[in-house]
Each structure stands twice: as C-alpha cells, then as structure tokens.
Amino acid sequence: MESVGRWTPYKWCLLFSVTTVFIYGLVGMTCAIATWFRTWMHADVMYVADYDILVLVTLSASILLLTSIVGLTGTLLNSRAILAVYALLLWPSLISMLSIGYTSYRRSALSLDRKLNLAWSQWYTPLGRLIIQDSLQCCGYYNALHDATPSRRCFSRTALPGCKSRLYRFEQENLGMVWAMVFSLVPLHIFNIFVALLCANHVTKRFGKGITPKGYRLTRADLKVPDGGMDAVLLPRLSRAPSIAVFREDRAR
Template identity: 85%
Template sequence: MLEKDEIGLGIESVGQWTPHKWCLLFSVTTVFVYGLIGMTCAIATWFRTWPHADVMYVADYDILVLITLAASILLLTSIVGLTGTLLNSRPILAVYALLLWPSLISMLCIGYIGYKRSALSLDRKLNLAWSQWYTPVGRLIIQDSLQCCGYYNALHDATPSIRCYSRTPLPGCKGRLYRFEQENLGVVWSTVFSLVPLHIFNIFVALLCANHVTKRFGKGITPKGYRLTRVDLKLADGRVGRVVVPELSRAPSSMTFREDRAY
C-alpha cells in the first residue's frame, strides 16, 4: 500500500515532509528563479526593450544565444525537479540531478566567453569586428543606438544615414562602443560566475536529498534474499502434491476417552 505522503501531489500533507524534501524544494526554487531571470533578460534583449539592446544584439549575438539556451535548460531542469519533488518520484529527481550538469556547462560557457572577450584585447577585437564582421546594417544599428557615426570618425567605415554623413557633428563609435562592451560584458560574466557556486551547491543538494524525499528507506523493493525463484515455486508445488492425508481413525471403546462411560 502507498504511504499517505505519496498520494496526490503531497501538498495536503506538508507537515509530514522530510527536511531533505524541504531543502530540495528550496534548491529547485533557486534554480527556477535565476533561470527565469536569465530568460527575462534574454527576451528583453531579443525584443529590444532596454536602452542599447540593439548594440548587444549585434556585437554579442553569440552570448545572447548562449544566455537564451542556458536559461531554457535551467527552466526545464527546475520544472523537472519541482515535478519530482512534489510527486516524491526518485527517478524524476535522478533526471533532474542529471540535467543540472548541462546547465552548469552552459553557464560556464557564457562566463568564459564574456570574460575572455572583455579582458583580452577588447579594443582590437572591436576594430576587427567593425571592419570585417559587422554588416552595413549592423553598423547602422550601432550608430543609431549609440548616437555616433563611423568607427574613428564619419569617414571611417561608416554606414550613411540621415544622421551619419561626411560632415556630421557626431563622434566616432569606437569610444562609446568600447565603454558599452566593457560594462555590458563585465555584468554578464560577473553575474554568471557569481551564480556558479550556488549552482554547484544545488547539484550537491540534489545528489544528497533525492533519495530521502520520503521517509521510506531505499527503493521499496524486496531484498534479493527474500524473493521467490522458480526453484522455490517448484519445491512448493512438489510439497503440495505430496501432502499425506491422514486415514480415518476410530476411537477405541475405552473409558479413557469417554466420560459418560463412567456412569
């Protein structure tokens, strides 16, 4: 029979939850929170809802894709973990513990790329990107967002527009683009690396608490020494077939077994 705390979602018997289940629930909640924050930031950037989101869309497109992918994995992982916690399902919690590792790898990729790009020759990387990687449309997006024209000046790799022409008073985009990238990439990699210890802690919580989500010991499977085998069944059938039925016996006519004989 199923235990009371394994019926339904287990919410009706919150008072019977084990401390391991509470720890697991809080851990899954934290994974959901920073996964949701990451997805919110990614969606806000895709839909250009914050100032200079266009610049990140052009200059850091690969990081934006990785943030979206990592946030999606984190949300999926947290949903799986919440489902396994509420249903007291250890197989689902095992899948949750496994999904935490791809989530960690995706987070480390974001932090590594952001730190490497911002700390190692950022100005040279921007020079190369402006001259060879950015398309004219990409340069125009950066120019309109940062209110600049060209890279060094209006005559250097500029995309002509209403505001950007040869005698425009707008400055070049190098300084503003460099400052934006340095600040934006610094926020990205510092935030991700600050979440890595918390995520590693969540991995340990999942590994330690998944098998103690209920008060039941082990997996509830009958130990191997107590399981019936085919040999045991055959022996039992043989013993049943050889049952000796006792013959009908007649009580002797002695007064030992009859008290009424004494009268």
C-alpha cells in the same frame, strides 16, 4: 504523494534548491527575451556586437528552466528516477553557464579594443553598423569618414562623434556585468548539485526502493504442493480440553 506534514527535511531542502534553479533560469530567460525584442536601451548594440553571447544566454536559461521543471516534478511526485534525471541535467546547465562567463570575460579582458576594431571593419554588416550608430548616437568608427553607414544623421559633415569610444565603454560595462553575474551564480549552482545528489534518495522516509529483499521472496518451490496432496502437509495438533469437570464449562453449575 505524501502530505506536507510528512515531508522530510531533505525534501524541503530539495524543493528550495529546485526553486533557486528556477528563479535564476527565469531571470536569464527574461533578460534574453528583453534583448531579443529590444525592450531596453542599447539592446540593439548587444544584439549586433554580442550575438553569440545572447544565444548562449538563451540556451542556458532554457536548460535551467527545463532542469528546474524536471526537479520540481520529481520532488512533488516523490520519484527518485525523475530526480536522478534532474541531478544529471544540472551538469549541462553548469557547463552552459560557464561558457557564458568564459566567453564574456575573455572578450572584455583580452584586447577588447582590437577585437572591436576587427569586428567593425570585417564582421559587422552595414546594417549592423547602422544599428549601432543609431543606438549610440555616433557616426563611423573613428569619425564619419571611417567605415560609416550613411543615414539621415550620419554623413560626411555631421557633428556626431565616432563610435569607438562609446562602443568600447558599452561593451566593457555590459560584458563585465554579464560575466560577474554568471560567475556569482556558479557557487550556488554547484551547491544545488550537491543538494540534489545528497537529498534525491531521501525524498521520502522509505529506505531503498521499497522492494522485498531476495531472501524473503516467495518462489515456485515455496508454493508447490507436495506429492501426497494436502494430506501430506503437517498440520498443527488440535488442543483438547481436559475432561475434568472443574475445567469444563458445560458441566459448570
């Protein structure tokens, strides 16, 4: 590995690019783990209502972290083969990011209220409804008598409101934040793809693969001894010192 002082500008650009991929991959994985372990307020609601998006975020963050590790390894080892794999892995990473943005945007922008009505009545299990009710401090969907899961706080004469308005407001804010963050990272990721394509072959000052061109390689014919043996090889004539005393050192003085 070359010393830091001999790093090319292309290698520094590549290192910075790989670092950015690692950063937003790590941020995505941190958010996914925090949601899986319910460490922030209303994480239970996202776990129930947006389970598919949570899985996509986890998968995308895993791909981004793997891609950044491969890129960092190839950059530090000056391996163009590993950097080629890194440049290839950036495309599945982009697809995974676009899938998150598209799914969350489509859900929040196109008839979100109708989707929540259908999900509450047909998709959510009684346990899922109970989780949403406890997290949002509500009971039932429209009111306590509409598809409610009974609990200590949720019963027919409770003063808690229905979950429709609170669930709709949470989904609108949460989904909007998800697709806005993802789509804001897409231009940066496309830039990282161009950096990988342009800089991977210039990670060192060596041109090409460092292999001797075919025209300059020795073959068996070049190493073959002629039939006459070593005597048949033309040797350069030895230079002979002149016999004039002026030019002879042994007769000087």
